[in-house]
Amino acid sequence: MNQNYSTVAQRSPSALATNKVLRNTYMLLSLTLLFSGLTAAISMFMNMPPMTYLISVIGGMVIAMFVLPRFANSTAGIGIVFLITGMLGFGLGPILSMYASLPNGGNIITLSLGGTGVIFMGLSAYALTTRKDFSFLGGFLMVGFLLVLLAAVANIFLAIPAMSLMISAVVIMIMSGFILYDTSRIIHGGETNYVLATIGLYMTIFNIFISLLQILGIMGNDD
Amino acid sequence: MDWMKIISALALVMFIVILFPRARDMVKNSPKGTSSDWMSFVIPMIGIVLFIMLLIKLV
Numbered sequence: 051m052n053q054n055y056s057t058v059a060q061r062s063p064s065a066l067a068t069n070k071v072l073r074n075t076y077m078l079l080s081l082t083l084l085f086s087g088l089t090a091a092i093s094m095f096m097n098m099p100p101m102t103y104l105i106s107v108i109g110g111m112v113i114a115m116f117v118l119p120r121f122a123n124s125t126a127g128i129g130i131v132f133l134i135t136g137m138l139g140f141g142l143g144p145i146l147s148m149y150a151s152l153p154n155g156g157n158i159i160t161l162s163l164g165g166t167g168v169i170f171m172g173l174s175a176y177a178l179t180t181r182k183d184f185s186f187l188g189g190f191l192m193v194g195f196l197l198v199l200l201a202a203v204a205n206i207f208l209a210i211p212a213m214s215l216m217i218s219a220v221v222i223m224i225m226s227g228f229i230l231y232d233t234s235r236i237i238h239g240g241e242t243n244y245v246l247a248t249i250g251l252y253m254t255i256f257n258i259f260i261s262l263l264q265i266l267g268i269m270g271n272d273d
Numbered sequence: 274m275d276w277m278k279i280i281s282a283l284a285l286v287m288f289i290v291i292l293f294p295r296a297r298d299m300v301k302n303s304p305k306g307t308s309s310d311w312m313s314f315v316i317p318m319i320g321i322v323l324f325i326m327l328l329i330k331l332v
Contacts, residue, residue: 104277108284115291158332165328169321182313186306192296196289203285206278219325226321230314265325270332 072236074244078131079251085132086139086256093143100148106141110134114249127245135252142260149263154270162262170255173226177233184227184234191227198224215268218261225254225261 093102114134121127149155177184198220205213232250235241241250306314 101277104281104284108280111284111288154332161328161332165324168324172320173317176317180313182310184310184314186304186310187314189296189300189303192292192299196292196296199285199289199292203282203289206282206285222321222325223318226318227314230317262325262328266328266332269329 071244075247078248082135086135089136089139090142093140094147098144100144102144103141106137110137122243122245158266158270165262166259173229174233177230184230187227187231194224218264221261222258225257228254
């Protein structure tokens with residue numbers, strides 16, 4: 051009997067908690083995206099050199115992997131998320147300046163931004179409405195991600211444009227899969243920490259945006 | 274700019290080394306998807322491919 055009561059008592063707050071995690075995640079994600087946009091604009095205004103991107107991405111990833119998990123359950127975690135997303139946004143500045151200087155640059159940036167928004171919102175709506183459990187994707191996505199990272203290491207030295215186009219396309223597919231996987235984990239209670247959920251979704255959006263910029267940049271300057 | 278290439282490659286290799294144990298655990302512990310599960314993943318991916326092709330046409 052006691053077991054039955056405890057099961058009922060645990061189920062109802064768990065559903066509530068999941069909705070709360072989702073709401074908090076989307077709220078923090080919106081704020082961090084706006085903050086990134088602001089830091090990117092500052093970086094563009096300051097005419098930062100291209101190596102800013104490399105330093106910001108490495109710094110952001112190190113903080114996300116080693117510092118954030120220690121503070122994810124405290125309010126300091128929110129500050130760290132803003133630090134990471136602010137750094138990544140700041141790193142985007144020189145990349146955006148480079149694309150903006152292309153003849154079709156404004157169009158490429160706008161389409162990449164809009165395209166990223168459509169992909170993210172479309173896949174989130176799909177995961178939220180179907181409420182399907184995408185946990186079976188975990189291993190497949192991680193292996194795919196590691197393989198694409200290996201290909202990216204090789205292409206740093208090979209510098210083959212077709213390969214970098216292929217890598218960007220695969221990154222978009224893998225990150226799209228991660229949107230379904232992460233959203234489904236939040237819905238089904240697999241992720242109860244909105245700080246970690248936010249940084250996961252932010253990274254997918256960031257990678258999709260960068261990859262779309264690269265694809266549209268290469269294809270847009272074909273003629 | 275060669276040092277930038279070397280730092281980028283080192284950072285990516287470090288990232289792979291750090292992610293590898295997590296990837297191994299995820300492969301071991303992920304539930305197996307049915308064919309209908311995989312279809313529910315493949316269909317939106319086809320939509321994404323078509324959408325990117327549309328964006329390329331627009332640029």
